[in-house]
Every structure is written in C-alpha cells, then in structure tokens.
Ligand code: SF4
C-alpha cells in the first residue's frame with residue numbers, strides 16, 4: 001500500500017489505545033480443570049430468559065438441556081459438566097448493580113459424560129432452515145459480546161437474501177485475545193463454521209476481517225481458507241473500534257448501514273469468529289455451547305493468557321487458577337473500552353464473556369475529570385461522526401431532548417470519546433445515563449399510551465353501547481310508528497304510501 | 506473463595522489516554538519556546554522582564570479569581586492555561602513596553618476575559634486577544650511604539666540593570682531614537698499622507714540583519730513561530746485546518762489585489778510575515794476553547810480570520826488586524842459549530858437516515 005493510499009484509506013475515526021494483547025495472546029491455550037460447582041445463569045443472551053426444565057436433585061449429562069428458550073428471541077442453556085442439579089435460584093450476575101439473577105447450580109460429578117450427540121457429516125446437504133434450527137437448539141449466541149441468538153440472525157439473513165457474510169475477527173478491544181487464539185488454534189473450525197453459516201443464510205462469499213496486529217491468526221486462517229475461494233481473509237488496520245459491526249462492514253465493503261436499519265438490509269451479515277466455531281461444533285459434532293475460550297489478563301494476573309473454560313465457572317476460580325499478583329484494583333468483564341465492571345469475583349462466566357480483566361492499581365487509575373477545553377479530540381475520535389461534547393453538555397443541563405437532537409441514539413457506546421479526552425470527562429457515563437432515562441421514559445410513555453388506549457376503548461364502547469341503545473329505541477319507536485301508520489293507512493285506504501322516510505334522506 | 510473488596514464500579518471505558526490538559530499546554534509552551542528565546546536575545550532584558558511580568562500577572566489574576574470563588578488555586582494554575590495565555594499576550598506586545606502594560610494585560614486576560622466567563626473552557630473570546638485589544642484601545646501610544654532588534658550581545662544593548670530601568674521607568678532619552686513604527690503602521694501612516702507603497706516601502710523600517718523588522722516577539726521570530734506550529738501539528742496538538750485556512754485567507758486576496766495595484770496593496774508575503782499573522786495562525790486562532798470543533802468549521806473559521814485581518818489592514822483605521830479578526834471570528838464560533846457538523850455514520854449531512862443499498 002502506497003503512502004498516499006494509506007493516508008486516504010486509513011479510517012479517520014477511532015483511537016489507538018495500547019493493545020496490551022501480548023504476552024497473553026502468545027501464551028498457549030490452557031484447559032481449566034472443571035470446578036466442583038457451576039452456576040448457569042438463565043439469561044446469558046439478548047431476549048427472554050430461558051425456562052428451567054430440570055428439577056433440583058436431577059442428574060444431568062454434559063450438554064443436556066437445562067432450560068429451554070422462551071419467547072420469540074431467546075436461547076436455551078445446557079449443562080457445562082455432568083453432575084447433579086443442586087439449586088435453581090439466585091446467584092450474582094454480571095451486572096453493575098451486582099443484583100442476583102436466576103441460575104441453575106450444578107454439582108460436578110467429574111465424570112465428564114456427554115449426552116448422546118447427533119453429529120452431521122455433511123451440513124451442506126441439510127436445508128438452511130435445519131441448520132438454523134440446530135444452531136438455535138445448541139444455544140449458540142453471538143460470542144463477540146453481543147450475545148444475540150445466532151439462529152435468529154440466520155433466518156433474518158435468509159429472508160433478506162444476504163449476499164455477504166462478514167466474519168468478525170477484528171477483536172479490537174485491548175487486552176483481549178480469545179478470538180485471536182481461536183483463529184490460531186482452530187482456524188479450520190472457524191472456516192468450516194463460516195461456510196456452514198454461509199449455507200444457512202445463502203451468502204455467496206465470506207469476508208473474514210482480521211486486524212493486522214494478529215499476523216499469526218491471519219496466517220493460520222489463510223491456510224485454513226485456502227481450499228475455499230469463496231472465503232476471503234481480509235486483514236484490516238488495527239484501530240479501535242474496528243470490531244464494531246458497522247465499522248467493519250464499512251471497512252470491508254465500503255457500505256454504510258443506514259441509521260435505524262439492520263446490516264442485513266445492505267446485504268451483509270456479521271458473525272464473530274468464535275460464533276462460527278461454535279456453529280461448527282453445534283452442527284458437525286452436535287455439541288451445544290457449554291464451553292468457551294476466555295482471556296485472563298491485566299496487571300493483577302500472575303500468568304495472563306487464554307483458558308478453555310466450562311460456562312458457569314466463577315470468575316474467582318479463574319483468577320485462582322491464573323494467580324493474582326495483587327488484589328485487583330478493578331475487575332472487568334469484557335474489554336477495557338466497553339466491558340462491564342464487576343463488583344466482585346463471585347460471578348459465573350457467561351456465553352458472551354470473551355475476557356476477564358484484573359487491573360492493578362496503576363491500570364485502574366483514571367484521573368479526576370477536569371473542565372472541557374473544547375479540544376475537539378472526542379469529535380475526531382467518534383467513529384459514528386457524533387458530537388460527544390454537545391451531547392454531554394445537553395445531558396449535563398438536563399436537556400435530554402437536546403442530546404437526542406444530536407442523535408444520541410446513534411451512539412454505539414464504544415468509549416473512544418471518553419478515552420481520548422485530555423480532561424478525562426466520563427462522556428460515556430453521561431450517554432449511558434441519558435439512554436437509560438430515555439428508555440424509562442419511553443416505557444412509561446408506552447405504558448401510558450396503552451392505558452390511554454384502553455380508556456379510549458372503554459369510552460368508545462360505552463358510547464357505542466349508548467348509541468346502540470338509542471338506535472334500538474329509535475327502531476322500536478319507528479316500528480311502533482309504522483304500525484300506527486299502517487293502521488292509519490288502512491283507515492285512509494285511498495292515500496297510497498309511496499315513499500319511506502329514510503329513502504328521501 | 507475470596508471476596509475482593511473492589512472500589513465502586515465506574516462505567517466503561519476503564520482505560521484512558523495518557524494525555525492531559527497540562528500536557529497539551531506544556532506542548533504548546535515548548536513549541537513557543539524557541540521563538541521566545543530568540544526574541545529575548547533580539548530584544549534583550551526589557552523583553553525578558555516584560556514577559557515575566559505578563560505571565561506572572563496572568564497567573565496572579567487567575568489565582569485571585571479562584572480564591573474569590575473559594576476554589577483551590579494551585580491545581581488549576583498547574584494546568585498551565587493561565588501561564589500560556591500570559592505568554593501569548595507577551596509575545597504580541599511591543600517588547601520594550603512599560604511594566605504596567607504587562608500587568609494590566611495579564612490581569613485583563615485571565616480575570617476579565619476568562620474567569621468572569623467561568624474559567625477554562627467557558628470563555629467565548631480568546632483571552633490574550635481580548636487583553637491585547639483592550640490595551641491597544643486604552644494605550645495606543647505605548648502599544649504602537651516598537652524598537653528595532655538590539656541583540657543581547659550588541660554593545661548598545663541595555664544590560665540587566667538598564668533593562669530594568671527601561672521596563673520600570675520608561676525609555677531613556679538616548680535610546681528614544683530607537684523607537685519606530687512597525688512596518689504595517691509605517692505603511693498605513695505614509696499611505697494616509699498620500700505616499701503610496703511603491704515609495705514608502707523603499708524607506709520602510711529597516712530590515713534587521715536576520716531579515717526581521719521591528720515588531721513584537723511573535724512577529725520578529727516569524728519563522729520560529731511557524732516551525733513551532735508545524736511541530737504542534739506533527740504532535741497532533743493542533744490540526745492543519747485553521748493555520749492553513751488563515752494563511753490562505755490573507756494571502757489569496759492580498760496576492761490578487763497586489764497583482765492588480767501594487768501601489769496601494771501590499772504583497773502576500775509582506776502580509777503573512779508582518780504583524781501577528783504567523784503567531785495568530787498557529788497559536789492564537791487555534792485556541793481550542795474559542796475555535797470551532799469540526800474540520801470544516803475550522804476551515805471556515807481560519808479563512809474568516811485571514812480574510813478579516815486583510816480587510817482591516819487594508820481598509821480600516823488600524824494598521825494591524827489579527828486581534829480584531831480573531832475576536833470577530835470567535836463570536837461566530839458558536840454559530841459555525843451549530844451549522845457545520847460532521848456527517849453521522851448511516852445518515853446524510855442533514856441527519857436523515859441513508860437509503861439501504863444492497
Ligand atoms: S461512545 Fe458514542 S459518542 Fe463516544 S465515540 Fe463512541 S459512538 Fe461516539
């Protein structure tokens with residue numbers, strides 16, 4: 001790439017945080033010995049929580065269905081180990097509030113016995129709908145963090161006749177390397193999964209976007225993809241948030257997803273590399289999603305690296321395994337740019353957890369916020385072309401509608417703006433707060449609208465009933481009058497009745 | 506199983522740039538340092554004293570206001586913005602101006618044009634330029650008496666003590682002959698006497714041996730100012746938009762009219778290298794607080810600063826117009842910012858969602 005081309009082609013948005021990916025990314029994948037007790041939250045995905053179908057005391061095999069999908073958008077949950085159900089109830093879930101969430105607790109019998117699986121040797125002989133069905137039953141959700149049920153996206157892609165599958169191997173969040181690791185160690189699974197997804201949605205080509213700071217992954221994926229010309233490996237510049245769907249689509253295809261539209265409407269569908277590998281396992285091996293690769297990283301971790309872990313393992317147990325250098329000053333689920341802070345480590349690992357970061361005091365330090373010096377760094381960094389200062393100023397003044405006028409709804413909460421701010425103003429905090437408020441308002445509005453509609457319906461019903469009663473009374477009166485008239489007519493037989501009153505009007 | 510005690514969670518991002526406001530200010534100061542030191546050497550001790558007095562007054566003014574509002578002064582002073590404001594003002598003053606010009610200017614800058622508006626980030630107008638204009642209007646004589654460069658190592662240059670006398674007691678009669686108008690002032694006066702540029706410029710204030718004219722520190726060390734500006738761009742403290750637009754804004758009309766009528770219109774190079782244009786383009790108009798936020802807005806703003814400077818110099822009563830031009834454009838900044846916004850991903854410039862294209 002020539003210098004000039006580079007200058008013009010390099011995206012202008014985004015930031016370049018220190019990636020801190022190595023040495024964790026280079027450490028070989030380790031297997032976590034399954035813990036004695038695991039906690040499978042019922043709500044690990046976008047959509048409705050799963051509905052438990054097991055009973056306390058019941059024995060389950062690894063991969064056995066514990067809770068079934070419930071509602072239009074949902075995903076089932078399966079047993080990550082074989083053992084006995086010991087409780088169905090509250091444990092702490094990965095949410096800033098630290099509030100409890102419903103989960104199924106399993107006591108491991110350490111036998112590691114799988115349920116009987118139903119492997120498919122030739123997925124391409126199956127109907128696309130059948131692939132979607134099996135993927136859905138295996139509980140596969142977006143593993144890049146979005147956790148949207150994969151099968152529902154397949155159906156959408158099929159319906160909108162998506163031509164291009166984009167396989168997201170961007171992994172732009174600093175510190176994380178679980179996608180990198182899966183591409184290095186299991187490139188064949190990723191490529192096979194991607195081809196199965198292509199079949200499921202009817203796509204003609206797959207573009208695999210991998211940030212150019214992962215040369216080993218690019219090399220491994222190129223080898224695995226070599227026999228399949230329809231699967232193209234496309235290195236992309238390492239720049240946060242390259243792994244965001246919209247930015248990756250734009251970089252790879254030059255297309256922009258219109259505001260308020262879905263990617264499928266411009267003919268592309270994005271799936272993460274780890275999701276593709278999970279689809280491969282679900283179809284080829286018939287294995288539901290019960291394990292994943294997770295990155296353990298941060299200054300407070302003694303041996304940073306990637307672990308292959310059964311879902312439902314407590315964060316504390318992961319940290320015990322990799323060792324702590326110091327008491328973590330901050331614990332994060334996910335990456336440092338968008339991850340969720342954890343109050344403590346007694347939280348089970350969920351499907352969307354690509355990393356657990358334990359920061360030491362120095363990493364966790366964020367200087368106190370100062371005044372905005374209007375330097376414009378946030379505006380330049382925003383990958384969506386928004387004006388973070390303006391939105392924050394309106395939110396600070398309590399003017400949420402003003403912030404909405406600056407298209408707050410287009411904000412993808414990527415954190416670029418807050419990251420670059422030399423005054424360390426917690427811009428994203430303002431936006432999250434405002435989005436939360438707006439959501440509450442919207443719900444209240446919907447509720448009051450529903451109430452209003454109900455009330456209106458009642459008024460209308462009462463009015464209709466009154467009208468009907470009046471009409472009936474009028475009809476009866478008319479009948480009586482008609483009868484009277486008849487009698488009168490009979491009396492005056494010489495006067496013919498030519499017209500009915502109603503017809504004149 | 507251990508229960509860690511972890512401080513209250515903060516929302517993402519959990520990491521942040523190493524950049525800080527003080528670092529930004531320090532970078533700007535570093536970029537100004539070569540030009541300033543060179544100016545010190547050219548104009549000697551009085552210039553050094555004036556610089557110290559102006560910077561100190563600006564900081565004192567800020568500290569005083571913060572005290573008044575019962576806010577801790579030290580951490581805010583440490584961000585360097587007050588010192589930088591004083592510094593920029595000092596570079597735009599006649600180097601041998603009396604001490605009280607520096608004191609008043611420094612206080613004007615931070616008290617009247619910054620803290621009164623609510624402190625850093627809140628002011629609409631560039632504090633250094635407000636102070637400069639206030640001084641120019643109140644003390645036109647002192648603000649337009651320039652001296653030719655008299656390098657520190659020259660025999661006639663005042664020593665530390667004589668310098669103190671100049672700054673605090675005024676120009677001694679012997680040195681009075683040194684004062685002269687700036688090039689722009691001279692040309693304007695001559696023009697008003699009916700002497701056109703073709704004649705007047707032949708006897709304009711002498712070019713010094715390095716090709717500089719009498720003027721402020723920022724004017725004389727023009728090349729070093731420009732170099733500092735370029736360094737700031739390389740370090741990504743500023744972008745090219747405002748400086749380039751401002752220089753073009755002044756150079757293009759100047760070049761056109763000079764080509765048509767050289768007797769009445771100065772050339773583009775004369776315009777660009779005299780007065781405060783370089784200092785203005787790289788260090789004053791680029792002030793974050795008072796300039797627009799988007800690249801396109803900055804182009805408009807810069808071009809406006811340049812064009813207005815040229816208009817004021819050419820047709821208005823003042824020989825120099827950078828400060829006025831910058832202040833005028835500062836007042837337009839909120840308007841520019843509300844009209845010129847970046848295009849949002851997935852929307853057109855008006856904010857309407859794009860049509861899906863397969
Ligand atoms: S968090 Fe929102 S406003 Fe900030 S950079 Fe990302 S998209 Fe833009």
Ligand code: SF4
Pocket residue numbers: 371372373374375376377378379388389417420421422423424425
């Ligand atoms: S980056 Fe921070 S200081 Fe700069 S304009 Fe944005 S909010 Fe203000």
